[in-house]
Each structure stands twice: as structure tokens, then as C-alpha cells.
């Protein structure tokens with residue numbers, strides 16, 4: 001038993017899709033979240049910057065006495081998960097390996113697709129993980145730079161969103177039976193993506209798969225939170241204004257939350 005919180009980090013607010021899954025699957029655990037909203041998005045940034053910024057968030061979470069860290073951002077995971085995992089003596093999970101391994105289990109044709117930010121696709125991290133675990137699986141990858149901005153402008157339900165998703169995914173349709181949503185924002189576009197890809201295509205939510213792995217690790221190391229009677233106080237930190245963060249987060253999570261500003 002271990003009552004310390006679990007740390008989540010993201011480039012901004014997108015990682016809250018992972019946090020929402022966490023609250024659903026493991027409601028007794030306490031969460032400390034940090035989003036680097038002032039410097040988001042990470043997708044178009046050079047790898048060296050992503051590396052530096054992500055380490056700053058990791059070091060911040062370590063000051064909060066976390067028992068585990070989840071890199072709830074595909075772009076940061078693609079660039080620095082391996083390095084962070086090797087340096088820390090607490091478990092560090094990224095969102096890529098859980099998504100990759102879920103896709104291998106889900107595919108029946110051995111043809112998997114991956115969509116994400118330019119950096120996630122450029123890093124080739126999903127393909128490498130998939131082919132290391134299952135060399136016979138083929139991977140079709142596609143960068144979707146226009147998807148996250150659609151979500152951030154709250155246009156998920158608009159005809160523009162449908163048009164952009166349809167046009168962007170055209171080259172993927174019919175080629176894969178499983179598609180990994182390799183960006184924290186994409187679960188918000190899930191209905192449109194599903195509609196464009198066809199209902200027989202399995203969509204993999206990397207964040208949700210990652211939370212399943214959090215659960216496995218908590219059990220394996222016997223570090224579950226014991227105070228199931230008293231709910232933990234989740235804490236949220238942002239490098240930008242707490243007001244903007246709170247508005248999106250409270251609406252998304254459906255509960256009031258503590259948000260503080262932090263300088264990294």
C-alpha cells in the first residue's frame with residue numbers, strides 16, 4: 001500500500017483525456033497533473049525543446065512526492081519516455097507502448113494505422129514499438145496537424161471538422177483494420193474518425209490503454225492507495241493562467257478542481 005499520488009504530465013490540457021480515464025478506472029487514486037499550457041503545443045516543436053520542457057515537468061512532479069509518473073502526451077513520450085524511465089527509480093509510463101501493444105492484440109489483418117502530431121509521426125516511435133513486438137504487423141502512419149486545432153477551437157461537431165477529418169484520413173481508409181489515436185486530443189474526434197474509417201475499424205485510445213497498465217503496475221508493486229474511505233485531493237498545475245485551464249478542465253472532468261499556476 002502506498003498513499004502517495006500519481007503524477008501526470010502533458011504539453012497542455014489534452015492529457016486530461018488520460019486523467020478522465022484514470023478517474024473512471026481507478027477512482028481511489030490521487031492525481032497530481034501538470035500541463036505546460038504556456039508552451040503548448042509541443043507537436044510542432046524540435047525534439048531538443050520537447051526533451052528539456054518534459055524534464056522540467058518531471059522534476060516538478062518529483063517535488064510532489066509521486067509514486068509513479070504517466071507521460072500523458074504522445075509527443076513527449078515519443079521523444080523522452082525511454083530516457084526518463086531509465087533515470088528514475090519510480091515507474092514511468094508513456095502512452096505509446098500501451099497503445100502499440102493494444103493495436104497488435106486488436107488487429108486481425110496485421111495492418112495497423114497510426115495518426116498523431118507531426119513530431120509523434122516523425123519520431124516513428126509507434127512503428128518501432130509495434131514492429132519490435134510483432135515484426136509481421138505492417139504500420140501505416142499519418143501526421144494530422146489540423147486535428148488538434150479543431151478540438152481547441154471547439155469545432156468537434158462542425159461540418160469543417162468532418163471535412164478536415166475526411167480529407168486527412170482519405171489515404172488511410174480501407175488500408176487498416178485498427179487505427180491508433182496517437183494524440184491526446186483525438187478521442188474528442190472519435191465519432192467522426194470512426195465514421196470516416198468505417199465502423200468495422202477498431203480505434204485504439206492510447207490514454208485509456210495506458211491507464212490499464214497503471215492498474216497492472218499498482219497491483220504488481222502493491223502500491224495501490226489504501227485510503228479508499230477518504231478520497232484523495234487531486235491537484236492540477238498549469239504554466240499558463242489557472243482560469244483558462246479550470247474552465248476547460250472542469251467542463252471536461254465534470255467536477256470542481258484545484259488549479260494553481262506554476263513557473264518551470
Ligand code: I24
Nearest residue numbers: 013014016017151152153154185188244248251252
Ligand atoms: N480543448 C483543448 N484545448 C483548448 C479546448 C480548448 N479550448 C476549447 N476546447 N485550449 O484541448 C488550449 C489552448 N488554448 C489555451 C487558452 O488560450 C487559448 C489557447 C482538448 C481538451 C481535452 C480534454 C474544447 C473543449 C472544452 C471543454 C472540454 C473539452 C474540450 F472547451 F475539447
Ligand code: DGL
Nearest residue numbers: 011041042043074075184
Ligand atoms: N498532447 C499532445 C500529444 O498527445 C498534443 C498536443 C501538442 O501537440 O502538444 O501529442
